[in-house]
Amino acid sequence: MINFSINKTLFLQALSTTKRAISSKNAIPILSTIKIDVTPEGVALSGSNGQISIENFISIKDENAGLLVTSSGSILLEATFFINVISSLPDVTVDFKEIEQKQVLLTSGKSEITLKGKDADQYPRIQEMAASNPLVLETKLLKQLINETAFAASVQESRPILTGVHFVLSENKELKTVATDSHRMSQKVMTLDKNGDNFDVVIPSRSLREFTSVFSDDIETVEVFFANNQILFRSEHISFYTRLLEGNYPDTDRLIPTEFNTEATFNVANLRFAMERARLLSNATQNGTVKLEFKNGIVSSHVHSPEVGRVNEEIDTSAVAGEDLSISFNPTYLIEALKAIDSEQVVIRFISSVRPFTLVPEGNEQGFIQLITPVRTN
Amino acid sequence: MINFSINKTLFLQALSTTKRAISSKNAIPILSTIKIDVTPEGVALSGSNGQISIENFISIKDENAGLLVTSSGSILLEATFFINVISSLPDVTVDFKEIEQKQVLLTSGKSEITLKGKDADQYPRIQEMAASNPLVLETKLLKQLINETAFAASVQESRPILTGVHFVLSENKELKTVATDSHRMSQKVMTLDKNGDNFDVVIPSRSLREFTSVFSDDIETVEVFFANNQILFRSEHISFYTRLLEGNYPDTDRLIPTEFNTEATFNVANLRFAMERARLLSNATQNGTVKLEFKNGIVSSHVHSPEVGRVNEEIDTSAVAGEDLSISFNPTYLIEALKAIDSEQVVIRFISSVRPFTLVPEGNEQGFIQLITPVRTN
Known part of the structure; x- marks a missing residue:
């Protein structure tokens, strides 16, 4: 029957990490529990939602854990509830002791909490993998x-x-x-x-x-x-x-185009904020798009919602080249693409109003390219 | 037709305050708008949910507002949407200009956003009060x-x-x-x-x-x-x-008792945390109560949930007096009562297990008293 004592804060951290794999609404009830395996080497905490499984090991050698194992064993405890109980305990240390009939007695300061657990044999096996050549x-x-x-x-x-x-x-x-x-x-x-x-x-x-x-x-x-x-x-x-x-x-x-007719370089943050303004109104339009216009070296964005209103905005560029163009697309795709870019500047290249356009961070030493498909309007 | 310019940050603050009275799901659709009244003295923003009404006035004398009124008037704008649009604007200043047919043109930096508004006459009158002798x-x-x-x-x-x-x-x-x-x-x-x-x-x-x-x-x-x-x-x-x-x-x-048989002084935070632990398990019991026991000068809390487990805890007191007692109640009431107390110590006084008990901050110069009714168990 399990018996160990541990630092409450570190135990709680490890439990919270493991909990990320656990859904309280799982169709398989046993997966709402956390599995606790105690050996003389340490405490292993396992959780799974059937897709993801996480195992977190707390070693007796970890000085921050203050882990002292007196007796080994395994048990299942309702994950959310158990974590709430541990986090409520008054002292810096928790004593965890299995008593009769798969019950656990937690002692911390003057507080004694008894919880009902389940037999660890009921828990599905997390597939072990041949750990070679990682x-x-x-x-x-x-x-x-x-x-x-x-x-x-x-x-x-x-x-x-x-x-x-x-x-x-x-x-x-x-x-x-x-x-x-x-x-x-x-x-x-x-x-x-x-x-x-x-x-x-x-x-x-x-x-x-x-x-x-x-x-x-x-x-x-x-x-x-x-x-x-x-x-x-x-x-x-x-x-x-x-x-x-x-x-x-x-x-x-094969989707990535290699020849382009229009090209511009933008400040990533400026373009993103302009698209966020456009999205406020494009959300109220039928096809949810913003129109980007390239005309005589000037780039501007346009949305017109008959119910709500319109946006017209000139967007600063640090370079524009190629043919005039008018292209419509979902601004959310461009916003999310820009959020993924770490550089200050982005180069966007177009073929025509009906072909996907590409985004690459300026310089592009990183081999990072994104593609967005426009929406045909008219 | 309205025309003013204003500092974006201060305008947004005033809008957000007024917005607290506005519910986007109001049964009366016009109450989802914000009313903007512009006079040579300043801009008044009004919102209401039928229960609460808030009017926020931005004066031309407020230096932080940078408010410049060119032309007066009133208009209604969809509150949530308008606030999102203002908060998205690129520049520190917004120009607000009413154009034809209750439309508003907002200009900020290179961004031009046109919004459709409504006639201010449609807005219900917020009752004016005789402002005397406050x-x-x-x-x-x-x-x-x-x-x-x-x-x-x-x-x-x-x-x-x-x-x-x-x-x-x-x-x-x-x-x-x-x-x-x-x-x-x-x-x-x-x-x-x-x-x-x-x-x-x-x-x-x-x-x-x-x-x-x-x-x-x-x-x-x-x-x-x-x-x-x-x-x-x-x-x-x-x-x-x-x-x-x-x-x-x-x-x-007449509800406040004046004679007591048992009395104890607790540290407010300690007692509250003990009740929060008790509540974790009392939530899983039939009547949702915690039992507080006074026995030979020792105070302890107890919860027993047949499904989940039990809590037993001795609670530190700085003073106990009077008869032994066992009393059950909803721990949430005690937690909320303790949260409202600013002092470090609280004095709790009891008559019997079936009569309300009182809480007063130690010292009680403040005339602050709370009452909690116990739950009869068994």
């Missing part, structure tokens, strides 16, 4: 790739494969990351410092967003392991599993 | 009275009068403020520095909560005017009207 990535780099692409993935389940982000490693060091919802696309191509085994996987964008929340910036590197239908991101204390999407990801390379 | 109160004091009592008002409409806070001025300077939902009561009695005309009114607690948000701490005093069914709180720039509740407020004085 790809080692900087956490910061992986989070940047996710920020630059995952937002462009589809949120609709009509084409499930498009709800994921396509990660491809070829020639052992060429990493391509791409997402598209068929209206816009975001792609980043880069060369890794170290070689790795080639792979071609589609990771649910929702899992990737959770990844960025779970792996804090103080975790420098993350090991990536692949199995048939799963991927594991692992740091010293945290194992983050997610299922992969099955199916063939569309060939996005 | 009661002048410190804003800080009034907000304190509200914080100490309004939470105890009822949120259920079954007895509408109990959704208000009873304010009574007698003998021209004795102010009593009291609220009860029939399960608990909070009352503050104080003597004002200056004399005023006696009054006896019941103000909706919801209006009072809005009052505390609208009147910021830099507004030192507020003038209070009464009419038959309305009250007006007025500062230099803001007029805040609210309707009063009609009916007789119950006589609460």
